[in-house]
Amino acid sequence: MSDPDAPDLRRILPDAEATDAAGRALAATLNAGDAVMLRGDLGAGKSALARAAITALLAEDGREEDIPSPSFTLVQVYETARGEVWHADLHRLPGPDAVIELGLEDAFEDAVCFVEWPDRLGDAMPPRRLDLALDFEPGGEGRLMEVHARGAGWEAALAALTR
Numbered sequence: 001m002s003d004p005d006a007p008d009l010r011r012i013l014p015d016a017e018a019t020d021a022a023g024r025a026l027a028a029t030l031n032a033g034d035a036v037m038l039r040g041d042l043g044a045g046k047s048a049l050a051r052a053a054i055t056a057l058l059a060e061d062g063r064e065e066d067i068p069s070p071s072f073t074l075v076q077v078y079e080t081a082r083g084e085v086w087h088a089d090l091h092r093l094p095g096p097d098a099v100i101e102l103g104l105e106d107a108f109e110d111a112v113c114f115v116e117w118p119d120r121l122g123d124a125m126p127p128r129r130l131d132l133a134l135d136f137e138p139g140g141e142g143r144l145m146e147v148h149a150r151g152a153g154w155e156a157a158l159a160a161l162t163r
Contacts, residue, residue, distance in 0.1 A: 007133075007146040009158050014142040019045045019134075022145065023052025025160040030057070030112045032083045034157075035126045037118035040134035045143050047071075049134065050087050050114040054078055057085055057112070070116075075102055077111075084111035096122030130154055 013019045026036070030053070038046040051067040057080040058065055070076045070089040078085045086107045090099075099105065099121055107113050108126040118125060128151030135144045147161055 008149045008154075009145070009147040009161055011145050011161065012137060012140075012142050013045070013134075013145050014140070016045075016048065019048050019143060020052040022161055023049040024056040025163060026157055027053035027056035029156040029160050030082070032110055032112060033108070033128075035108050035113040035115065035129040037125075037129050037131045038114060038116045038134070039118065039131065040143075041136070044134040044136060046116045046134060047089070049132070050116070053114065054085055054087060057082060075104075080112075082112060086111050086113045086115075088113065088115045090115060090117040090120035093117070093120045096120065096124055099124040127151055128153070130157055 013022055030036070038050060040046050047069045054067050058078060060081045065078065067087075068076065070087050071091065074090070074093065075086060075088045078087070084107070086104070088102065088104060093099070104113070104115070104121070105124050115121070131148040131150060133146045135146075137144050145161070147158065149158060
C-alpha cells in the first residue's frame with residue numbers, strides 16, 4: 001500500500017540554475033486556475049522559483065519585467081498571455097481573514113497563483129493545488145524539492161518538474 005503522505009515527486013536541485021530551470025519548466029504547464037503553494041524556510045528558493053516561472057510566462061508575450069519579491073507588498077500581479085499571474089508572500093499576513101481582503105480566493109479561480117507561506121491561508125487553501133516544498137540539501141548547496149499534487153490535472157507539471 002502506498003503512503004498518501006509520500007511526495008509525488010522528490011528531486012535534488014543542485015544549484016540556483018536548476019531551481020530557475022524548474023520554475024521555467026513548471027511555467028510551461030500552468031493555466032488560469034492553477035495554484036502553486038511554495039513551502040520552505042527563508043532563503044530556500046521559493047521566490048527564486050516563482051520569479052523564474054513568472055519571467056517565463058511574461059516572455060511568452062516578449063515582455064521583460066523586474067520581478068520583485070512580494071514580501072512587503074504581499075501580492076504582485078502580472079498580466080501575461082495566459083491571463084493574470086499572482087505572486088503572494090503571506091509571511092507577514094496576520095491571519096486567514098486577511099486573505100479575503102487580498103482577493104486571493106478569487107484569484108485561485110481565475111489566475112495562475114504562486115503563494116509563499118501558504119499555511120497562512122487556513123480554510124482558504126484551494127483544494128486543487130500543487131504543493132511544492134524546497135529544503136536545504138544536507139551537506140550541499142542544492143535544494144531538495146518535494147511536490148505533492150492535490151486534485152486532478154497535474155500530470156504535465158509533475159512530468160516537467162522531473163526533467
